[in-house]
Amino acid sequence: MPLTWTEEHRLMRQTVQKFVRNEILPHVERWEEEGTFPRELYQKAGVLGLLRIGFAEQEGGLGHDPLMVVAFTEELMRCTSAGVVASLGSLGIGLPPFLLGGDPEIKAQLVPDVLNGQRIMALAITEPGGGSDVAGLQTRAHRTSTGYVIRGQKTFITSGCRADYFTMAVRTGDEGYGGISLMLVEADRPGFSRSAPLKKMGWWASDTAELFLDDVEVPHDHLIGPENGGFMGIMANFQMERLNLAVMAVMTARMAMEACLEYVQQRQAFGRAIGKFQVIRHKLAEMATQVEVAHQYLYHLAERISLGESVLKEVAMAKNFATQVSDRVTYDAVQIFAGSGYMRGTLVERLYRDNRILSIGGGTYEVMNEIIAKQLLL
Numbered sequence: 130m131p132l133t134w135t136e137e138h139r140l141m142r143q144t145v146q147k148f149v150r151n152e153i154l155p156h157v158e159r160w161e162e163e164g165t166f167p168r169e170l171y172q173k174a175g176v177l178g179l180l181r182i183g184f185a186e187q188e189g190g191l192g193h194d195p196l197m198v199v200a201f202t203e204e205l206m207r208c209t210s211a212g213v214v215a216s217l218g219s220l221g222i223g224l225p226p227f228l229l230g231g232d233p234e235i236k237a238q239l240v241p242d243v244l245n246g247q248r249i250m251a252l253a254i255t256e257p258g259g260g261s262d263v264a265g266l267q268t269r270a271h272r273t274s275t276g277y278v279i280r281g282q283k284t285f286i287t288s289g290c291r292a293d294y295f296t297m298a299v300r301t302g303d304e305g306y307g308g309i310s311l312m313l314v315e316a317d318r319p320g321f322s323r324s325a326p327l328k329k330m331g332w333w334a335s336d337t338a339e340l341f342l343d344d345v346e347v348p349h350d351h352l353i354g355p356e357n358g359g360f361m362g363i364m365a366n367f368q369m370e371r372l373n374l375a376v377m378a379v380m381t382a383r384m385a386m387e388a389c390l391e392y393v394q395q396r397q398a399f400g401r402a403i404g405k406f407q408v409i410r411h412k413l414a415e416m417a418t419q420v421e422v423a424h425q426y427l428y429h430l431a432e433r434i435s436l437g438e439s440v441l442k443e444v445a446m447a448k449n450f451a452t453q454v455s456d457r458v459t460y461d462a463v464q465i466f467a468g469s470g471y472m473r474g475t476l477v478e479r480l481y482r483d484n485r486i487l488s489i490g491g492g493t494y495e496v497m498n499e500i501i502a503k504q505l506l507l
Contacts, residue, residue, distance in 0.1 A: 145204035152186035175246025206380035219288035222252035230354030251292035270299040276348040289338030311353035331482035374449035385462035442504035445497040452488035
């Protein structure tokens, strides 16, 4: 653990552990098969203050503490369903840009309900024609005398099926980065609609949807930050989003490794436990080494972020390294479990398919490499 770990961090971990044990684990298999989880889970998390983690005290949060966010994500991932973690935590990417640039009066009404779990907030950037190419987005918002009229489509939106509010990237100016703005869009506005839940390889319990905006009108005060200045708001949000995805990757790998450590002592082959075979023992040693190195680097970066340092390059490195580790470890875990690892209902099977999105979401592996290269060649 980091040297800066405090009693407050430890107590928060215990709270999340109890929440996961009592409110998620007894139901998670059913939720996975159903492709969703009850909306009431947000409210239960809100009552415990879990949704306030990572947000500034003046905004109603528990304070800006990246290590606390990392610890929270670690413990929540112990529910074994990254889909639950992704949707329950959608406010973590939807709310920060609004807190930075949203209208004060709207914030006073909206933010408490989101942090208390009464309302759900999500981020809507990705479009059918482009994923990581944010500068190419086509959803257009035309300025009128009373506000903006939005027309376009979003896809792969986490919590898209039931979010009440969206922080949405739209085009208000010319092509490219400089013509992008952020807008607050309520789901009950005329002209707004959404698809049925999208069927995904993994993250089954996460409600993911397409959003359709057919001349949706929002007032001027729904602009978040300056007009045509939305790209900087998006970029500012990416650092913690990518760090969180890296934490999810490391925890995915750690749980797969732990499942293997237990399994190899029970599974018999050729008259002895498979953990007695050198090829398995060395594979486990490699897993443990990679997981530990990746995990410690994430703690290091969280501490640097808490000190106000810019770690754009390092976070991109961490995300790529962590997802490489989780790719390798989940692959090897299924191999160790053999036929059992290919069966639905086996933990490593779920971890294997849930893992695949982590090197894509929040900016693909290839985009992270481009960020790293640009920073190296400044």
